Amino acid sequence: MKTRFYWPYDEVTADLSDDRRQLIIKAPWIQATLPVSDENLSAAVELVTKFKSQSLQQLDPGLMSSVFRALRSYPFCYVLPYTGSAEPTTGLDQPLLHDQDLIHLSPHELLRSVDLSETDVSSMTQLIGRQDWEWDASAALTFSQTGQGIDPESLLSVSRRFHLLEVMENDQGSDIFRRIEDLPEDQYRRMVMLLVRQNHYVTEQCQASLAPALDLAGQAKDHVAGFMAAEKGHDLILGSALKSMTDDRSGLPVCLSTRTLMKLLKFVAGRNLLAFAMVIEMFERSSYESIDPLASLLAKGGFDKAASLVNRHKEINDAGGHENIAASFLEFMAPCNPDYALEAMHLAELVSVISNSVTGSVWKLFHEISSGT
Known part of the structure; x- marks a missing residue:
């Protein structure tokens, strides 16, 4: 089974609770919280800082993905396309276009x-x-x-x-x-x-x-x-x-x-x-x-x-x-x-x-x- 990576939707924000024990992830349509331990507090602070400065590209993709993997069942994030050297396709169904009649229609x-x-x-x-x-x-x-x-x-x-x-x-x-x-x-x-x-x-x-x-x-x-x-x-x-x-x-x-x-x-x-x-x-x-x-x-x-x-x-x-x-x-x-x-x-x-x-x-x-x- 291929490993999936995740990235937040453009509308998603992140913040810490006042006691810094919860990571608060918000989208306009849903909100969730994740627990923050002493061990991952610095990573949570870095994540929130990058969100607020709109510099997510500077974050380690692995850190970002680990956070949103925990929220993958909810509408917070993109599933990134598979980026392995070759996507495993053996045994998969090949989707076939019925015809091209629809793709140019209004x-x-x-x-x-x-x-x-x-x-x-x-x-x-x-x-x-x-x-x-x-x-x-x-x-x-x-x-x-x-x-x-x-x-x-x-x-x-x-x-x-x-x-x-x-x-x-x-x-x-x-x-x-x-x-x-x-x-x-x-x-x-x-x-x-x-x-x-x-x-x-x-x-x-x-x-x-x-x-x-x-x-x-x-x-x-x-x-x-x-x-x-x-x-x-x-x-x-x-x-x-x-x-x-x-x-x-x-x-x-x-x-x-x-x-x-x-x-x-x-x-x-x-x-x-x-x-x-x-x-x-x-x-x-x-x-x-x-x-x-x-x-x-x-x-x-x-x-x-x-x-x-x-x-x-x-x-x-x-x-x-x-x-x-x-x-x-x-x-x-x-x-x-x-x-x-x-x-x-x-x-x-x-x-x-x-x-x-x-x-x-x-x-x-x-x-x-x-x-x-």
Whole structure:
């Protein structure tokens, strides 16, 4: 097994606690602490000093990697590309590009390749508001380059950062949740039921959307199958949450973003295993909050049973450790060619943008229903 090295994301900072017994590592999306002993205090001080002076390049890469190896399960760091004299590829699966049809397409054109009507493609293009690709795929591929191609796990770590930045910049969830809290009771009820229905739909469609990846997974097929098995039955949990709120789902449609997201997941699963890993990373990465934000919103409105079930779903996912399952799908993947990697980055960006549009899309749907349009 090859040794992996790690480097902090650009947004990460480091500091010492007042008693100098803890190393505090912060990213905009998560914070962690590591114990500091008398033996490693000087190294911790050096690390913090270099962080604050923005002179990390002067640090011993081994020291940096040892710190972030301890945090590798959390979104703090890049996985550096393998830099051995020759990357071991014997017995690995060679990822093959299906064709070159997608790599030169715009987001709008790529949406047209998915199972969507022209009307839905136009509506989604308007909703996401992205005419061209914005993730710096060229820099990502250069960063992840090895002597034999693009290191899949390294590129996965880059796409993870891009997605987290996308969430920070474009996800409207927190703002809309605050607005929901101020709605009159009947409107609040309708809106939160719509939100639960979107989550329920995702779990309903999960198995069908994931299944095509089994044909691409090669030696990682057992990992994908195990993940699918762990996801079975989650629709029953969220179905029970919905049933505790209403016996009539006929007035709870699934919004365009949610439908598109699951169709796109199915498309990705049958097209590009590296993209599939990037997308599952987005779906399964924990919020690291003690209570699911939707569960908290439900509880504030008195929907205690639904809140409990939604949070139970989160706890099951957290207990399964699926936030790091994506890397296991790449365990047997050899370095890939740049076109395959570029397609993966474009597919991942499109999924990221659409996933960040879901809450806004539900909010729009809610207003359309409320106004009778």
